[in-house]
Structures are given as structure tokens and as C-alpha cells.
Amino acid sequence: MSSVFLILIDGLRPDALELANAPTLKAFRARSSYTMAASSIMPSMTLPCHMSMFYSVPAARHGITTNTFTPLARPLPSLVDQARSVNKRSAFFTTWDGFSALYKPDNLDFHFSFHYADETGAFRLESDELVTDAALSYLPKINPDFSFIYYGTTDSAGHQFGWMQAGYLKQIEYVDRQLARLLPQLPTDAVVLIQADHGGHDHTHGTNLPEDMTIPWMIAGPGIKQGHEITSTPVSLLNTAPTLAHFMDVPVHGQWQGQFVQEILE
Numbered sequence: 001m002s003s004v005f006l007i008l009i010d011g012l013r014p015d016a017l018e019l020a021n022a023p024t025l026k027a028f029r030a031r032s033s034y035t036m037a038a039s040s041i042m043p044s045m046t047l048p049c050h051m052s053m054f055y056s057v058p059a060a061r062h063g064i065t066t067n068t069f070t071p072l073a074r075p076l077p078s079l080v081d082q083a084r085s086v087n088k089r090s091a092f093f094t095t096w097d098g099f100s101a102l103y104k105p106d107n108l109d110f111h112f113s114f115h116y117a118d119e120t121g122a123f124r125l126e127s128d129e130l131v132t133d134a135a136l137s138y139l140p141k142i143n144p145d146f147s148f149i150y151y152g153t154t155d156s157a158g159h160q161f162g163w164m165q166a167g168y169l170k171q172i173e174y175v176d177r178q179l180a181r182l183l184p185q186l187p188t189d190a191v192v193l194i195q196a197d198h199g200g201h202d203h204t205h206g207t208n209l210p211e212d213m214t215i216p217w218m219i220a221g222p223g224i225k226q227g228h229e230i231t232s233t234p235v236s237l238l239n240t241a242p243t244l245a246h247f248m249d250v251p252v253h254g255q256w257q258g259q260f261v262q263e264i265l266e
Ligand SMILES: [Zn+2]
Pocket: 011, 046, 155, 156, 159, 205
């Protein structure tokens, strides 16, 4: 089985990818099966979206509608929990502690989490370098079956400068340079999914506007069609866990509502 990587670029709009100088992301798309019209979920906010990605259910089912975690009324296993059930090891490289909502306690093997704030407590736009550094340093040592690599500064720049504004596009270029460092170091047979959780408009997101709800979803690896635009399957956040589970040889849970995106297979 290949090792599987989920790389999340928070608040990345697909139309921003066209405006930014992002050669690494564009080269990745060219060798992936992709759609620039995948759907987020409502509310289009970071934690509710990640819950839907990892648990493959909408917010009406997982019940998380803000960035504050509350225990699930009707618990179900996440991708990380399903991986543990068949002795697969998972690692998170993130800049936010809120992601402990994405697995049951003890089911995550490694969590490298950085809160890199300036003297006022504001989140530094250089934070994603720490994520890349940690991934490059530790992945060869720990060799996880599943890795979640989270780049959060694009969302911060969107809130600070406005979505699609120069400062936001510049931050996409910064993340693109992180990917230029990271991607060549991943195992050659890795399956890599790069996607966003939600988009954004003005200085915010969370609504059902297309600007908030439309996200890129691009997956590459052995046996996956290259340069294939996914058109037959409507892709949403709910497809992420079952699709990654397929490549991890991890069982899909019966309560997950999304499907494996079959059409990406060669
Ligand atoms: Zn945000």
C-alpha cells in the first residue's frame, strides 16, 4: 500500500490559483485527477469542514457548526479512527490544536502542532514553514501510513487582506514554495490529495456563496489518471475520507455518506 498524504490549503479558492504565480500547484494539477469545482459544506468554516472531510458526513450529522469542538451527539469513526482499527499509523502536521476533534483520543500516532504567534498574539504568516520543516524532518523517520499536512496561512491572509487581494495571492505563492520543498521529498509511490476546506469573499467566509463553497480537489499517485478533469462525479468534502481510505486499504465506515471517487482510477 502507498503512503497517503492529505495536504490542506485553508481558504484556497480555485480561481485564485489562476491569478497567483503558483507553478508547483499547477504542475501538481497537471499530473492529477482534479476538479476546480468541488463543494465545501455549510457552514463553510474550518472545523465544520474538516469534520466533514474526516467523518464523511455533513454538519447536520456531525453537529459541529463553529470552530469550537463539542463532543458528537452520535459518535462515528473518522478516517484516523478507521486507520487505527487496522493498525495503520497517522501523523498530523498542523498550526492549529482544534484538529484533535478529528480522531478519538489515542488514535493519532503523531501530532506536530505549531502556534507561531507574534508579540501581539497574532498568527504569523510564516507559520507554514514550520509545518514543512517538521514534515521534511520527521516523515522519513516515522513513515506514517497517513499524513495530514495543514497550511493555514492562506486563510489568515484572506481575513487580513481580503480574498483575491494581492496579500492573499502572495500567500498562495508562499504556500506554493512550501509545496516545492515538500512534494519532491515524498515517497515516489505516495498518493497525494491537495484540496481546500472552503473559499472566501471580502474578509470572511462561512456562507453558501459560491466564492465560499467552491474548492479545488486534486489527487495524484500510482493508478490515478493524470491530467484528468473529474466531470462525471460531483465531488465534495464528503468524498475525501472514503477516497483516501481506498488507497490506504482501510475500511469505509457504514455511516460515512460520501463515496470513493471511482472515475480517477486508470
Ligand atoms: Zn477563516
